[in-house]
Amino acid sequence: MMSRDEFKTIAGNGIWKQNTSLAQILGLCPLLAVTTNAVNGIMLSLATILVMAISNLAVSSLRNFIPHEIRIPVFILIVAALVTVVDLLFNANLHELYLVLGIFIPLIVTNCIVLARVEAFAAKNAPLQSTFDGIFMGVGMLWTLALLGAMRELLGAGTLFGGIDMVFPSLHPIQLLPESYPSFLLALLPPGAFILLGCMIAWKNWMDARAAVRAKRKPPMPVATAGCN
Amino acid sequence: MSSAREYSPTGMAARTAATLFVFVIIFTGLLSGAYLWTKPAIEASAAEEKMKLVDEVLPRSEYDNALLEDTLTLPATPELGLSESSTLYRARKAGQPVAVVFEAVAPDGYAGKVKLVVAVRTDGQVAGVRVTQHKETPGLGDYVEVKKDKNKARPWITQFQGMSLAQVAAHDWKVKKDGGRIDYYAGATVTPRAVTKAVLKAVKWAEANRNQLFAPPGAPQ
Numbered sequence: 001m002m003s004r005d006e007f008k009t010i011a012g013n014g015i016w017k018q019n020t021s022l023a024q025i026l027g028l029c030p031l032l033a034v035t036t037n038a039v040n041g042i043m044l045s046l047a048t049i050l051v052m053a054i055s056n057l058a059v060s061s062l063r064n065f066i067p068h069e070i071r072i073p074v075f076i077l078i079v080a081a082l083v084t085v086v087d088l089l090f091n092a093n094l095h096e097l098y099l100v101l102g103i104f105i106p107l108i109v110t111n112c113i114v115l116a117r118v119e120a121f122a123a124k125n126a127p128l129q130s131t132f133d134g135i136f137m138g139v140g141m142l143w144t145l146a147l148l149g150a151m152r153e154l155l156g157a158g159t160l161f162g163g164i165d166m167v168f169p170s171l172h173p174i175q176l177l178p179e180s181y182p183s184f185l186l187a188l189l190p191p192g193a194f195i196l197l198g199c200m201i202a203w204k205n206w207m208d209a210r211a212a213v214r215a216k217r218k219p220p221m222p223v224a225t226a227g228c229n
Numbered sequence: 230m231s232s233a234r235e236y237s238p239t240g241m242a243a244r245t246a247a248t249l250f251v252f253v254i255i256f257t258g259l260l261s262g263a264y265l266w267t268k269p270a271i272e273a274s275a276a277e278e279k280m281k282l283v284d285e286v287l288p289r290s291e292y293d294n295a296l297l298e299d300t301l302t303l304p305a306t307p308e309l310g311l312s313e314s315s316t317l318y319r320a321r322k323a324g325q326p327v328a329v330v331f332e333a334v335a336p337d338g339y340a341g342k343v344k345l346v347v348a349v350r351t352d353g354q355v356a357g358v359r360v361t362q363h364k365e366t367p368g369l370g371d372y373v374e375v376k377k378d379k380n381k382a383r384p385w386i387t388q389f390q391g392m393s394l395a396q397v398a399a400h401d402w403k404v405k406k407d408g409g410r411i412d413y414y415a416g417a418t419v420t421p422r423a424v425t426k427a428v429l430k431a432v433k434w435a436e437a438n439r440n441q442l443f444a445p446p447g448a449p450q
Contacts, residue, residue, distance in 0.1 A: 036367045074252050081256035085263040092267035095274045157368040
């Protein structure tokens, strides 16, 4: 079982301290491609939460059978197989949801967040903790991508929740700025995503620094993970 | 992992390989099982998807045959921008040809190819056009896709509906900026221009091949 403190640490690490996008700077490739609006960002994150929870659970349960030397190929095998099975099951049984989330699931296979968490957490911890770690890493990604997507579409096109009608046909995007708002293309293209993500990272560091000054002590350094895209 | 000392290097390698092999067998089995189990459901929904797309360009009331089974295989057709073979669907009512539904590609979009599905009636009239795939700039050129068009009452792409070469001369199948009669939204002309050109080419191609496309059922092709 898991103590309350342990749960709090895992949740805090996922949502803020080791936030995948802002602290670990992982998975930038799907991040840049997908966050042209908030809805896409949220959808990718939901798919990621699901995949990370399942793969962390599987790897953590099997961790005692995996020789250390070949752990990476085995992790990749497990993650890729599970993602494909999830993809097939979604396609067959939840087709409506698949049409919305489906295009994001193959994107996740290439996402190094999944492998990074499997290697850094699930391979060393019990199944329950690992599952929660996967979920909360995904939740951290969820709010980051939602915020980044919302900023990009607001600056770029003056709307909010564009594409929501693809998820819920009865809802419509909100036009926040007047129709006459000239599109700001930079925000919609990948360089705009880099610039805004940079601003968000700066904001997080500023918040952390302020909190550190207030607490009159240095915050613990985030655990460094293997760098990839 | 403490037991590693008991093995010779070759034994260690063999043991590691065997472990990896077992994992591969287990997870490949899992994959095959999931694939076989979900296959029928996935195929059924793929056919349904195709019908949904066809429904957008050609109303079901206009034909009564099993359109997905009455097909022609098109070879790579440069006139339609197709570099690979594709499938053309033939709609009939009471055995008489009504329309054909086929793919076309506009090769000169702002960001690569824009894929279309076009339905042309026997009289050469466009029954409908839809964009199925594109990489145009979000918020600018992507209004050629109905879902992204802000004008929900009369999306841009529906302008082609009902147009035919008999009513509209070929030189009018251009965006207004180029002297034609197709509207476009300010700021993005490359995409609508490419789509318009591809639709014109598709209509011309259907006209040129009408004897073959609208052959009665069973006729030699």
